[in-house]
Amino acid sequence: MRSHLTHLVVYSGIIATFFSVLTRRDRREQFRFGGLVWLSMVGGVLLLAYLMFAFPR
Amino acid sequence: MTETRPLAGRAADDVSPVRTAAALLAGWLVPGAGHALLGRVRRGALFFVLIMGSFGLGLAHEGRLALYSPREGFLTGLQLVANLGVGPADVFARMKVYGDAAYTVPDQSTAFYQPRIEKFRERQRSAVSAYGTAYLWSAGLMNLLLLMDIWDIAKRRKD
Numbered sequence: 001m002r003s004h005l006t007h008l009v010v011y012s013g014i015i016a017t018f019f020s021v022l023t024r025r026d027r028r029e030q031f032r033f034g035g036l037v038w039l040s041m042v043g044g045v046l047l048l049a050y051l052m053f054a055f056p057r
Numbered sequence: 058m059t060e061t062r063p064l065a066g067r068a069a070d071d072v073s074p075v076r077t078a079a080a081l082l083a084g085w086l087v088p089g090a091g092h093a094l095l096g097r098v099r100r101g102a103l104f105f106v107l108i109m110g111s112f113g114l115g116l117a118h119e120g121r122l123a124l125y126s127p128r129e130g131f132l133t134g135l136q137l138v139a140n141l142g143v144g145p146a147d148v149f150a151r152m153k154v155y156g157d158a159a160y161t162v163p164d165q166s167t168a169f170y171q172p173r174i175e176k177f178r179e180r181q182r183s184a185v186s187a188y189g190t191a192y193l194w195s196a197g198l199m200n201l202l203l204l205m206d207i208w209d210i211a212k213r214r215k216d
Binding site: 002007011021022025 | 185
């Protein structure tokens with residue numbers, strides 16, 4: 001598996017699930033918090049990548 | 058936010074120190090087992106899948122199984138902590154990768170030095186090693202967090 005995007009999605013999924021189950025007890029809260037963490041990680045990286053597009057090596 | 062005060066009405070069923078220690082040890086030996094021992098079986102099973110999944114992905118992607126080097130003692134020490142957090146699975150991984158449970162960079166005069174360093178560098182040269190390292194170290198660090206969670210559950214600070 002060499003795709004950056006796949007790793008980003010999978011890794012963020014693992015981390016988001018872990019922290020949502022660790023810190024939240026209510027199922028709805030877990031989904032909400034996990035989704036927020038996952039979106040923040042994936043969205044943050046994509047945003048950063050987009051901004052870095054203006055600064056090629 | 059996480060509840061940090063003792064939970065109301067739970068004083069009567071406090072976890073004994075022996076059971077707490079057993080849960081901590083079990084949690085380190087097998088990720089999620091400590092939670093299962095304290096009655097959180099489903100949560101423990103999910104943690105096991107997440108941590109061992111991350112660990113497996115790390116190994117499959119040539120993640121770094123850190124070797125302690127006195128030249129960079131602090132950094133390599135922290136890397137070892139992240140690796141060892143996942144428990145004995147780390148030892149088995151090292152035996153498979155290095156041929157023995159290697160945790161240090163051996164002295165250059167010994168016969169172990171060249172093959173171990175070669176193996177270490179070979180894995181680092183892999184195009185996917187950075188991903189693998191992130192998965193591996195995250196697995197160890199997540200399990201260390203779980204040990205703190207076990208402590209909180211045993212002390213009734215968390216449910």
